[in-house]
Amino acid sequence: MHMADALISPAVGTAFWGVSGGLLGWSTRRLRNEGRPETVPTMGVLGAFVFAAQMINFAIPGTGSSGHLGGGLLLTILLGPWAAFLTIASVLMVQALVFADGGLLALGCNIFNLGFFPAFVAHPWIYRPLAGPDPRAPRAWAAAVAAAVVGLELGALSVCVQTVASGIAELPWRTFLLWMLPIHLPIGVAEGLATAAVVALVASVRPAVVTAGSRSARGAALVGLAAAAALVGGVVSWWASELPDGLEWALARSTGTEEIARPDTAVHRRLGKAQERVALLPDYGFRGSDKAGEEGGAPSSRIGTTVSGLVGGALTLAVAGGLALAIRLAGRRPAASG
DSSP states (O other): OOOOGGGOOHHHHHHHHHHHHHHHHHHHHHHHHHOOTTHHHHHHHHHHHHHHHHTOOEEETTTTEEEOOOOHHHHHHHHOHHHHHHHHHHHHHHHHHHHOOSOSTTHHHHHIIIIIHIIIIIIIIIIHHHHOSOTTSHHHHHHHHHHHHHHHHHHHHHHHHHHHHTTOTTSOHHHHHHHHHHHHHHHHHHHHHHHHHHHHHHHHHOGGGTSOOOHHHHHHHHHHHHHHHHHHHHTGGGGOOOSOBHHHHHHHHHHSSSSOOOOOOHHHHHHHHHHHHHOSSGGGSOTTOOGGGSOTTOHHHHHHHHHHHHHHHHHHHHHHHHHHHHHHHHHHHHHHHO
């Protein structure tokens, strides 16, 4: 559900940059007031894990479409809403700047769609009241599926609202909505099951991630998650489905093409050129390589995917962990001066 700049007008893109920026500032203040030192490494490692998980597109049977884990609900369950929103924003920033996945103008929209609804709507209003105290219980699995579906459907609806507000003439509003919402229902079910499985596994094998735990126990848990992120992003991603994702699939059925031409405005041109310059591994491969023309399993394609998974995970760990560290240090300053 990563929107490209072609779907967004400068006015809508700027407005959601402001909305997401305000939410990031609010989340920063709330996280600083919580004073949880264990958040620093956990945000970084879980951010790297979600980055890797988002590289794994899975086919939706009978549709010709694919989906991938959004990760917002998983992060909220394990980190809380404030840290989760900051972490998913870190993931999306790395994806847009380094891999040209999602537009720069649309980055505020993507942060809002993939971060706000799971962290501040689906988790507090659906997952938390329904899940109960044991994340391994059947009711917790049902809660995760329900929350993931609601969060993803609201995000898909938000995409439609943002495109119609942008006045994308070639994208019929009702048709787009009628394709977007149904295709994201099975994706939401799959995300809910994956989220419940990861949370249950972590609670069973490495409970220190979801409880206070000792420093050594948390350290061992985080090393395990970091290794899982490297394995998923560096190797498992070789077998990701190449079918169009839910957004691309809905676009194709609404307009006849998976991509809409970028509007010829000065803002779109400048941001498009800027993204081309800074994206070191566009489309999760080396510059100049044609991944679409390489049969799945071609060595050069796999090397590019592995490098992308490892580099992206490391950068996300650095960005999310660095942000958490900066917030923690900022929270210490008043006490030190007093």
